[in-house]
Amino acid sequence: MTAAALLDTLRQTVGAAHVLTEGDLSAWEQDWRRRKSGRALAVVRPGNTAEVAAVVRACAAFGTALIPQGGNTGLSVGSTPDASGTQLVLSLSRLNRVRGIDAANLTMTVEAGCILQSVQEAAAQAGFLFPLSLAAEGSCTIGGNLATNAGGTQVVRYGNARDLCLGLEVVTPQGEVWDGLSGLRKDNTGYDLRNLMVGSEGTLGVITAATLKLHARPVAQLTAWAAVPSMEAAVQLLGLAHRHLGAGLTGFEVMNQFSLSLVARHMPQLRVPFVGMDGAPWCVLLENSDSESEEHARARFEHLMERAFEDGCALDAVVAGSIAQARELWHVRESIPLAQAEEGLNIKHDISVAASRIPAFIAHTDALLAREVPGARLVTFGHLGDGNLHYNVQAPKGGDAAAFLREQEPRVNALVYDAVAEHGGSFSAEHGVGTLKAETLVQYKSPVALRMMRAIKQALDPQGIMNPGCVLLED
Amino acid sequence: MTAAALLDTLRQTVGAAHVLTEGDLSAWEQDWRRRKSGRALAVVRPGNTAEVAAVVRACAAFGTALIPQGGNTGLSVGSTPDASGTQLVLSLSRLNRVRGIDAANLTMTVEAGCILQSVQEAAAQAGFLFPLSLAAEGSCTIGGNLATNAGGTQVVRYGNARDLCLGLEVVTPQGEVWDGLSGLRKDNTGYDLRNLMVGSEGTLGVITAATLKLHARPVAQLTAWAAVPSMEAAVQLLGLAHRHLGAGLTGFEVMNQFSLSLVARHMPQLRVPFVGMDGAPWCVLLENSDSESEEHARARFEHLMERAFEDGCALDAVVAGSIAQARELWHVRESIPLAQAEEGLNIKHDISVAASRIPAFIAHTDALLAREVPGARLVTFGHLGDGNLHYNVQAPKGGDAAAFLREQEPRVNALVYDAVAEHGGSFSAEHGVGTLKAETLVQYKSPVALRMMRAIKQALDPQGIMNPGCVLLED
The missing domain is CATH 3.30.465.10 (Uridine Diphospho-n-acetylenolpyruvylglucosamine Reductase; domain 3)
Structure with missing residues (x-):
């Protein structure tokens, strides 16, 4: 009854056409990675800021929870409703000017x-x-x-x-x-x-x-791909790149050989430089953006790579000769998530550790997982320039991947997140907490920080209507 | 009595030598610009974080207000006690590792x-x-x-x-x-x-x-000084500098001719380029930091200035030929506050406006003050690259500057801050609110933002013991 009254108010506010209650609402009710599917009281699509405010005021008056939603592409299940059918999805998609x-x-x-x-x-x-x-x-x-x-x-x-x-x-x-x-x-x-x-x-x-x-806008952008002998060498190369390229360094990605082998296997049309190269467990993608000229960018890159070879922190490297080649190198890097999906189910992590501690983190955690989760295969790649790794665990070859995930995911997460905490890192570098990692937050975040966060939430949203259960678990 | 008990607790916590109650405490009780002088219950100097925490716990138990203090060089009177003699100054100076x-x-x-x-x-x-x-x-x-x-x-x-x-x-x-x-x-x-x-x-x-x-660290740093025909031209030069120097642009300062004339008058030993130059109401100091070489930095700077001359946004320019010359140029810019102090009392502002709107702001506000405060002389200088101006108002020549400040400061502030607000700017760009501008905050800040700020303050510091009266006025 109150729900019906709220829906009436909303229809008057944003127009009946923008209060969706019928038909297939799965685009709004299911998260991007299809980990959870909820049910919304309605999907409301206000057309401007004043309408958003009116929708929120109506929800506040009725005590109805709101789930703000943009493109619904988040990876931590933070923008979909729960299964109760009482929460409103507030889609911002019409505010697109x-x-x-x-x-x-x-x-x-x-x-x-x-x-x-x-x-x-x-x-x-x-x-x-x-x-x-x-x-x-x-x-x-x-x-x-x-x-x-x-x-x-x-x-x-x-x-x-x-x-x-x-x-x-x-x-x-x-x-x-x-x-x-x-x-x-x-x-x-x-x-x-x-x-x-x-x-x-x-x-x-x-x-x-x-x-x-x-x-x-940079005048020129160059991309290079280097094979490196160790994670220590990759971190050393990062330091060299900062020194030699200064603010020109706009990308520094790292990929282990297993992640590259998956791309080579599942995307045979792609050329993967240095895949399977002996003595090079990692490859690095570097991007140099120049405000001067392509010639200048190339000279600086060559200078950097010469020094990297001298120091032994790169074994071999290619520099893209054209924009098309640069795109191809980025495409290899960006194909890793799809390639691992092709290979089968896997347990994803989005962690960060200070760059200086990444070699020790990798050595420790790789060995730990090899011991504790025999057969697990590590798809490790990410933004080394920011200390951010997608440290993903692929199910053992040939086994039942769904059973592996069901049985091992909580244990693998605990092993990885404990290791991250021991190395002073974060269990969520860039994907956020959402509802997926709200319990993880309670386990790993400082209790003092959690108390401050809860006090702020209570102060600004005393009714608790804004995206309840996301980030902070309800009491 | 409770004060004595608190002091006893503090002496036990940090040692009697670090609880100052006797002698001249003006270094802690008076603000940098000597606008206000308070009286502290004591100055407490804990030696580490655990001692800071113990001091705060003691104050919380006694309900005693704390004023955290670093170098006490702030310009908005935010780190000194009030006159009540009941507030504790918490000096962080011993935490210096x-x-x-x-x-x-x-x-x-x-x-x-x-x-x-x-x-x-x-x-x-x-x-x-x-x-x-x-x-x-x-x-x-x-x-x-x-x-x-x-x-x-x-x-x-x-x-x-x-x-x-x-x-x-x-x-x-x-x-x-x-x-x-x-x-x-x-x-x-x-x-x-x-x-x-x-x-x-x-x-x-x-x-x-x-x-x-x-x-x-940059490999080379070059400094240039340009005379420009208008504030519009200065903003145009800023855009050119962003495009030509990219991340090399590390400084972009602007100064009006009156501020330069004060430096020339009161620091006759300094050479002030283009001071009094006809048709050049403003000068600009640019700094270019290069990760490559001085030669490279110079070539880029020359390229930029050629383009600036072509576009008419610079009339003349000098590029420092040595580090000593570069320091000298910066020294001229940094001597403006001292030169205006030598000239006499003045009303200081630390305002910001979007760079694109600064020419209109200057035209409007200069004319307004000329009309409303006859004889006032504008010492306008600051960080144009950030839209941040120190828009200072010097008392009329030859008049009683103290009387001018006493009679005109609130009115001049209102004129300037109203103009800033009309141009979408901030009345405190880099100096903060302190106690000095807490009332100004209430006047110019969005009421919605103020309510959120008060809710956060109440949530995190419900006793109100942390620097009361600073930023947010007490109810």
Whole structure:
């Protein structure tokens, strides 16, 4: 009865066509990796910020929980409803305007529902670079990127999503609009509400728009692929790259040989440099972005690689000779998730450790898993420039992968996360907590930090209607 | 009586020698610019984090207010006690160890009481750059820099203090230690408590240590000084500099002719390029940091300036031929505050506006003040690369400057801050709110933001013992 009254209010607010209750709602109710499927009271699609605020006020009045949703491409199950049928999915997809580009200030203001790729393209059309870049960029939204503080491949130079955001517009859990849009690079007038909202995964408010930083577009971009003799050598090469390329270093990815062998096996059309090379357990992809010329970029890269060969931290390397070749190298790297899916089920981790401690972490954890989970195969790759590894565990060859996951996933997670904690790392580097890792957060986060987080949640959302169960478990 | 009991507890905690109650305590009781002088119950100087926590627990038990203090060089009166004699000054000066440098991770961990210059030097000795740089660097502490999110001269490239911090150790208002020290560049496990603490000016907790980002040291640094025909031209030159120098652009300062004339008048030993030049109301200082060579830096700079002359956004320019000459150019810029002090009393502002809107802001506000405050002389200079101007108002020539300040300061502030607000700017770009601008915050901050800030303060510091009256006025 109250649900019906709420739905009536919502229909009056956003129009009946934008309150979905019938038909196949699985696109909104099921998470990207199909780990959980819930049921929504309704999917509501407001068309502007004022409508978002009205929807939130209605939910606050009825005490109804709201699940803000962008592209629903998250990997930690943070944007879908539970199975109760009482939660509302608040889709931001209709808030998809670029509100403006301020070239002289190097900023653009966009609405939360803009697809990341559209944001990149709008920036490029204005002659600038918006550097956030990640696998889901064709479907994810900038609002979701900010709510989860997305990472991706360019973080070593440009930072995470939070580092690319200067201001936000947010609807509070009380349905008020905080106009915190700002193109200011310095503003010390009180607490940093922007960064509190960024990464809070829709539990403290609904991001409806953002002012983003633009960067100058590089004149040339070169990509290299190097075979390295050890993880120690990969970390040493990272240090050399920082010294030799300075801010030109825009990408530094690492891949183990097993992950490359999966690409070679399942994508035979791709040429995988140095796959299976003796004495080279790892390959590294480096990207050098230059504000001068391709010639200059090439000279600097060659200088770096000469030094790397001298120091013994690279065994062999290729530098892409064309943009097409550079794309091909990136394509190999980006094909690893698909190749491991082709190989079968696997247990995924998104962890980070200080770059200096990654060699010890790998040595320790690889040996631990070999001992404790015989036959498990490690698909290790990721953004070494940020200390971020996707340390994935593929089921043993030929076994029943589904049974392996069912029986081993909690134990493997505990082994890996304990090892991460011992090495001062994070169990969620760039994918967030969502509902999937809310219990993990309780186990591994400092109790003092958890108490502060709970106090903040209670202070800003005392009714607990914003994305309940995401990030912080309910009491 | 309870005060005596508290002091006894504190003496047992940190040693009697570190609980100061006698003698001249003005170094701790008076703010840097001598705008306010308070009286402390005592100045307590704990020697480590555990002692800080014990001091805070004792204060919480007695309900005694705490004023955390670093170098006490702040410009917004945020680190000195009120006149009641009931507040404790908590000096972090004895927490001054560099805990470690992690070269492979490009991080260093330092205690809050480290002098900024010592942090810079420790980084340099390890072969790295810690880029935070500001006038008070010989006396201010890194804890204070983080508590106020300090800015300075390198923000255009490296960001504010918050952008240089990866993790914090904080004593909460309950006297618990949050060990949030982290060298991780990606960590999405819950709310961003680090950025909430950074810039909260000691009102949410006491920063006791931090893990900071290190950068590669530039191989060469070149400095240029250009005369420009208008503020529009200065902003256009900024855009050109971003495009031509990319991440090499590490400084972009602007100065009006009146501020340069004050330097020429009061520091006759300094050579001030283009001072009084016809048709050039502004000069710009540019810094180009190069990871390659001085030759390369010079070639890029010349390329930029050629283009600037072609476009008419620079009339003339000099490029420093040596490090000594570069220092001299910076010295002229940095002498402006002293020169204006020599000239007499003035009303200071630390404002920011989007770079694109600065020309309109200047045209509007200069005309407004000329009309409303006849004879006032504008000392306008600052970090144009960040949209941050020190828009200072010097008393009319020959008049009674003290009377001018007494009679005109509130009115001039209102005129300037209203104009800033109309142009979407901030009344406090890099100096923070302190107690000095707490009322200004209430006037100009969004009421929604203020409500969120108050809710957070109440949630984390329900007793209200942490730096009361700073940032947020007491109810």
